[in-house]
Amino acid sequence: MSGCAMRMLDPLLPMMAGEFLVAVGAMSPVIAAFALAYAGGQLVIGPVGDRFGKLRMLALSLFLFGGAVIACALASDLSRLVIARVAAGATAGAIFPLALAWVADNVPFAARQAMIGRLLTGMVLSQLIAGPMSGILGENFGWRASFGSLAVLSLVMGAALAWGIRRLPAAGVGSGGMGLSNYLLLARRPAARRLLGTTFIDGLCLFGGAFPFLASFMIEEFGLGASGAGMAVAGFGLGSLVYTRLAGRLLGRLGEGGMFVAGGGAVGAALCVVAAAPSWWVVAAMQPVLGLAFFMLHGTLQARATEALPEARATAVSAFALSLFLGQSVGSLIFGVVIHEGGYRAAFAAAGVMVILLGFWARWALVRPVGA
Structure with a gap:
């Protein structure tokens, strides 16, 4: 819905x-x-x-x-x-x-991450x-x-x-407790602060930075029509759907730290390829890669969010979503300026480098014992 x-x-x-x-x-x-x-x-x-x-x-x-x-x-x-x-x-x-x-x-x-991948199937398909x-x-x-x-x-x-x-x-039945004070409890936990900060940068670089401008890039740079650009970026959803089917296997093979590094690295590399793309079909070919790799990074962050405050998980997940949307809002403003001053390619390259670094940061900052 x-x-x-x-x-x-x-x-x-x-x-x-x-x-x-x-x-x-x-x-x-x-x-x-x-x-x-x-x-x-x-x-x-x-x-x-x-x-x-x-x-x-x-x-x-x-x-x-x-x-x-x-x-x-x-x-x-x-x-x-x-x-x-x-x-x-x-x-x-x-x-x-x-x-x-x-x-x-x-x-x-x-x-949990495998189950979250199944839950995401509904969102992606919709x-x-x-x-x-x-x-x-x-x-x-x-x-x-x-x-x-x-x-x-x-x-x-x-x-x-x-x-x-x-x-x-x-x-x-709910707990009947605490209400808005849960946000203060969440803010006091170093692991939660690191998670929400990482999520903010995720939203800034991708939801507000690179992803919204991919179709416009193909239209303005390569003369593709709006319908053609829309079909091209739809490949992102196909990659996302692959993730929902493979999340458990990927996590079992790579672990959380590996998911952060591999997901961030693949997203960053794909964005750098987009920044250097000689034609629209190269951009289109990167969309499934972006969809799969993005959810390797983002899906692992989501799983972590569910353990940020186990006694009030709905509050923790809502704080996660709020951080993501705030990052998206700030990112759209920042990358709008970057595109105006330096063009689409500079924006995609900058986002790519930032996401690669974000993957390594997430592995260092977040893959610790739960509650640390």
């Missing part, structure tokens, strides 16, 4: 702009509203999940998200749509962190299919039908989860 909500707008923006009588560029607040609410909601999501129960709050989030998406479908003007997207972003932001935290509560650490499916519904029934379909799915999933919780009453 949350993965579809992130990508469903891609093919719908022109028809939505046409209905609201604005330029496509004027639709950017609809995208920003979702992203900012998704990030800001993390401050509340974690403590609430820990206090009242992760599965219980996850089911409630699905119901609230479904209602917010219905409001999007019924919006009569752009301002109402932006407000509805704020509500959708805040409620969607609860889904994956709470699911991840609940998995961490129920899967031993040694097997982002691969959301655009095409949303476009098909939009072309045949209008953009509101895409939102309506997503709302129905979310309400059905919320009902299914709520029914399942009745069979596992203990799984829906």
